[in-house]
Amino acid sequence: MTPVFLTLVLVLSIFLGFELISKVPSTLHTPLMSGSNAISGITLVGAIASFQLEHSGLGVILGTSAVCLATINVVGGYVVTDRMLSMFKKKDGGNQ
Secondary structure (H helix, E strand, O other), rough: OHHHHHHHHHHHHHHHHHHHHHOOHHHHHHHHHHHHHHHHHHHHHHHHHHHHHOOOOOHHHHHHHHHHHHHHHHHHHHHHHHHHHHHHOOOOOOOO
16 A cells, blocks of 8 residues: 555544544543443554564564554553542441
8 A cells, every 4th residue: 555545544543533432421531431441452452463473673663563552552551440430339447
């Protein structure tokens, strides 16, 4: 694929993502993020696979950064989801 075509796909995906996220009500952002953790997990598996296939210097650097960023995204998403779900638990205040 040509770099011009790939740049066009990148720009269109950024525009589409921005438009979709701006239309979502703020109360749904956190639940949607927890659902997107599965997609980030798939990204992590793909990053690991591409990291193992590529043996050039640039490929190793890009593969390592993809694995690191996808891992941060997955772990951070689950931490935020856990915190969100803990807000809905009943608190034991000691009053009986």
